[in-house]
Amino acid sequence: MDLSLSPEQQEIRRLVRDFAEREVKPRAQAIDQTGEFPRDLVDKAAGLGLLGILVPEAHGGAGLDHVSFAIFVEEVARFCASTAVILDVHISVGTEPIVLFGSEDQKRRWLPDLAQGHTLAAFALTEPEAGSDAAHLKTTASRRDGAYVLNGSKIFITNAGEAQLYVVMASTRPGSGAEGISAFLVGGDNPGLKVGPKFKKMGLNGSAIAEVYLENCAVDEADRLGKEGDGFRIAMRALDSGRIGISAQAVGLAQGALDDATAYAKERKQFGKPIAELQTIQNKIADMAVKIRAARWMTWKAAALCDAGQPFTKEASMAKLFATDATMEITLDAQQVFGGYGYLEDYPMARRVRDAKACQIYEGTNQVQRLVIARELVHP
Ligand SMILES: Cc1cc2nc3c(=O)[nH]c(=O)nc-3n(C[C@H](O)[C@H](O)[C@H](O)COP(=O)(O)OP(=O)(O)OC[C@H]3O[C@@H](n4cnc5c(N)ncnc54)[C@H](O)[C@@H]3O)c2cc1C
DSSP, X not given: OOOSOOHHHHHHHHHHHHHIIIIIGGGXXXXXXXXXXXXXXXXXXHHTTGXXXXXXXXXXXXXXXXXXXXXXXXXXXXXXHHHHHHHHHIIIIIIHHHHHHOOHHHHXXXXXXXXXTSSOEEEEOOBTTBSSOGGGOOOEEEEETTEEEEEEEEEEEETTTTOSEEEEEEESSTTSGGGGEEEEEEETTOTTEEEOOOOOOSSOTTSOEEEEEEEEEEEEGXXXXXXXXXXHHHHHHHHHHHHHHHHXXXXXXXXXXXXXXXXXXXXXXXXXXXXXXXXXXXXXXXXXXXXXXXXXXXXHHHHHHHHTTOOOHHHHHHHHHHHHHHHHHHXXXXXXXXXXXGGSTTSHHHHHHHHHHHHTTSSSOHHHHHHHHHHHHHOO
């Protein structure tokens, strides 16, 4: 199997690496310390056409593949995982469901603005009482006068309060589990949609997460995505390619940690020589590099299968599980290379450890990834 990048993918990598080094790197530390939502970086990425990376050209996007998407998220996450997750959620679980399941009318109304960054997207599945067991969500969508009325609440929603579009899962047949769930496109300006205060969290400080309340939220039938009862399938398909993005985010975080740890080890002298000459440190550097290589290739493999129109659920879960667990270890090891300085918030290592933790939790915890992988193997 060919794991090399095509000339087009190499060109994308050059473009996004330049964007990340020039625009994202200088802002990353301040974004973490102030918790500021990096709207300027979202706008600059949009200006380069990167928000529409998975949107077909016919609808105003770049029409690129999932390998290019993974490369973009990785390069941004190398410096700022907050910015990476904002863009990742927008591109994958926020926008891709419309590309895949939207009617022509929905594509025409939403995709050009999503691709150009005039509209930022969020994905609202998780609820206070339905996390891993999303099929048992409680938000309802009742038919009334040719429309739907949504009631319920969603929690941990990335881009909440910043987004102009929410892809919301709600039950049109309460009590029927996954079969009763439908997907809806809800505008951020809908008077029935309210956003709670931003949660204070341990990392990813620039990315907003909050509770989203749906209170008699009226949604036109034309804004139902897919057919009634398709919502769970739409959400799971969105999460399959979303997990490629989370794997890529983890790979970027880990690569940034390795780059900084290697540079620091070559500079920092103890016992009269750079610590990079110590075998203990070299072992750490080698182990980090091997894990990153494996994680990146697993991510690209899942992306390539997706692009080839082949099943990729298992590969996306494997990549997400491996890459995010590896990144937790790598960021901790890289922090250790920095010694006491790794514990200071003036250096990026503590931030990377805090940011890495979320990758093991969202878009399905790593325990849930094991369930997905085992299910695919036991019941292929
Ligand atoms: C920073 C952040 C951003 C997020 N962004 C979004 C978003 O944009 N949209 C959205 O919809 N959600 C989002 N989430 C929610 C996230 O997807 C959920 O937190 C996650 O799916 C787990 O759900 P939960 O928190 O309710 O944990 P629970 O499901 O209550 O799980 C608690 C623990 O039990 C384990 N567990 C549960 N069931 C099983 C099982 N069957 N087998 C083995 N172990 C199990 C879990 O692995 C976990 O360790 C975000 C979360 C975070 C932290």
